[in-house]
Amino acid sequence: MTVRTRFAPSPTGFMHLGGVRTALYAYLFAKQNNGQFILRIEDTDQERYVPGATEVIYDTLRACGLNWDEGPDIGGPVGPYVQSERKATYMPYAKQLIASGHAYYCFCTKEELEARREAVEAAGGTWKYDKHCLHLSQEEIQAKLDAGVPYTIRMNAPTEGETSYHDTVFGDMTFQNSEAMDDMVLIKQDGMPTYNFANVIDDHLMGITHVMRGMEYLSSTPRYNYLYNALGWEIPTYIHLPTVMRDATHKLSKRDGDAFYSDFIDKGYLTEALVNYLALVGWNPGDDREFFTLPELVEAFDVNRLSKSPGIFDVDKLRWFNAEYIRRMSPERYLELATPWFDQVLGGKNIDYRRLAELMQKRTEIFSQVPDMVRFLAELPDYTAELFDNPKMKVTPASAAEALALCGPVLEAVPEGEWNGEVLYDRLNEAIAAAGQKKRPVLWSLAAALAGQQNTPGGATDIACLLGKAETLRRLGVGANRLQNA
Numbered sequence: 210m211t212v213r214t215r216f217a218p219s220p221t222g223f224m225h226l227g228g229v230r231t232a233l234y235a236y237l238f239a240k241q242n243n244g245q246f247i248l249r250i251e252d253t254d255q256e257r258y259v260p261g262a263t264e265v266i267y268d269t270l271r272a273c274g275l276n277w278d279e280g281p282d283i284g285g286p287v288g289p290y291v292q293s294e295r296k297a298t299y300m301p302y303a304k305q306l307i308a309s310g311h312a313y314y315c316f317c318t319k320e321e322l323e324a325r326r327e328a329v330e331a332a333g334g335t336w337k338y339d340k341h342c343l344h345l346s347q348e349e350i351q352a353k354l355d356a357g358v359p360y361t362i363r364m365n366a367p368t369e370g371e372t373s374y375h376d377t378v379f380g381d382m383t384f385q386n387s388e389a390m391d392d393m394v395l396i397k398q399d400g401m402p403t404y405n406f407a408n409v410i411d412d413h414l415m416g417i418t419h420v421m422r423g424m425e426y427l428s429s430t431p432r433y434n435y436l437y438n439a440l441g442w443e444i445p446t447y448i449h450l451p452t453v454m455r456d457a458t459h460k461l462s463k464r465d466g467d468a469f470y471s472d473f474i475d476k477g478y479l480t481e482a483l484v485n486y487l488a489l490v491g492w493n494p495g496d497d498r499e500f501f502t503l504p505e506l507v508e509a510f511d512v513n514r515l516s517k518s519p520g521i522f523d524v525d526k527l528r529w530f531n532a533e534y535i536r537r538m539s540p541e542r543y544l545e546l547a548t549p550w551f552d553q554v555l556g557g558k559n560i561d562y563r564r565l566a567e568l569m570q571k572r573t574e575i576f577s578q579v580p581d582m583v584r585f586l587a588e589l590p591d592y593t594a595e596l597f598d599n600p601k602m603k604v605t606p607a608s609a610a611e612a613l614a615l616c617g618p619v620l621e622a623v624p625e626g627e628w629n630g631e632v633l634y635d636r637l638n639e640a641i642a643a644a645g646q647k648k649r650p651v652l653w654s655l656a657a658a659l660a661g662q663q664n665t666p667g668g669a670t671d672i673a674c675l676l677g678k679a680e681t682l683r684r685l686g687v688g689a690n691r692l693q694n695a
């Protein structure tokens with residue numbers, strides 16, 4: 210048996226992180242079994258059509274490296290891979306189910322259904338379709354069909370007994386048919402199948418051996434099994450995945466900007482870090498390894514180690530992963546990725562990005578922090594003498610004033626052509642030693658004056674190099690002024 214898994218998103222315009230994780234696991238499982246990973250677009254809900262939404266799915270999966278073996282754009286032996294293009298496929302199976310008594314035509318109008326639902330609910334009951342049309346005679350049905358009365362096709366669900374099945378993650382599941390089943394619509398009035406019908410037909414026709422999807426489908430799976438059995442088809446292996454949550458009680462949410470893949474990419478998270486972390490939200494390798502490339506995940510992944518408790522997506526942990534990925538990348542790649550973020554605040558300024566990148570790489574957790582961290586290079590922040598109040602560094606405004614007075618002439622004496630880190634550092638050191646001062650507080654005071662802030666990426670000489678001689682001296686002057694007037 211060749212393993213075939215599928216990712217079957219509905220094109221909503223966004224890729225939910227839970228969806229990315231489902232796709233990832235389906236991909237990993239297929240690949241580690243030398244099987245195929247199939248992409249199927251579930252767009253039978255035409256009212257919810259969002260232009261461009263399929264591209265979002267393609268782009269996200271591609272960025273994550275989850276390349277599909279068959280799909281809408283590349284075709285394959287069991288296409289088409291877009292449900293709306295398969296419309297004609299479903300009806301014959303619906304008719305087969307009608308013929309065998311597992312389904313029936315329903316001519317109830319929306320209004321009729323609404324009225325009956327209200328009556329049931331008013332009496333304190335829970336509405337389920339009441340099999341009204343199941344009892345129409347053959348002649349009545351034919352007459353309505355001939356008259357062109359709009360219809361749906363419903364499943365004739367059992368009302369008694371129970372259905373059991375095995376789920377790889379959740380184990381043995383048993384549902385009372387009276388609760389889990391209802392006469393759900395299989396074919397809608399517009400001739401389109403519902404998800405509930407199409408997933409069964411397509412998974413079978415596409416030869417899907419392992420169905421991976423969110424746990425919200427656990428309780429509807431008995432209905433799908435009823436359809437598989439009615440059609441005489443083999444039931445696939447089910448691998449339902451727990452929901453990805455922000456914490457024990459909160460789902461990831463659109464409003465909080467933590468639900469979608471694009472939310473994180475826009476904030477400057479790396480796809481590799483996100484994929485690596487997502488793999489661990491609900492699965493663990495059984496040892497303490499945390500860093501995995503996609504091929505390594507293919508090796509290590511094990512469906513038997515999927516957890517059935519909710520996957521907690523911890524943004525702090527992701528941030529940590531991201532910082533690690535940034536630290537481990539080549540300086541060239543960092544420079545390339547950081548450049549647009551530098552440009553946001555430094556564009557047009559004469560700043561040596563390569564040098565800046567060297568300082569920033571180990572300090573960057575996510576790229577969206579970068580503009581704020583380097584903004585001081587474009588413009589000296591406004592500050593008061595309190596900037597130089599730093600007990601930890603043993604710096605006071607008075608000591609800082611002395612430090613700047615010491616450094617000023619030293620820097621002034623360095624010729625433009627020798628303005629580099631080594632020379633600056635040596636000269637400053639000499640002068641500090643000669644004055645009998647301590648290096649740390651003096652250089653810290655200098656850095657604070659050059660940056661106009663207490664925390665700086667790099668030390669005083671790094672910043673002086675980035676600013677150049679003229680701007681360095683100008684900022685020193687501003688600092689001396691602030692301290693004088695304090």
Ligand code: GLU
Pocket residue numbers: 216217218219251404408421422423
């Ligand atoms: N289209 C369904 C969804 O987006 C797919 C569920 C499944 O994988 O069967 O939730």
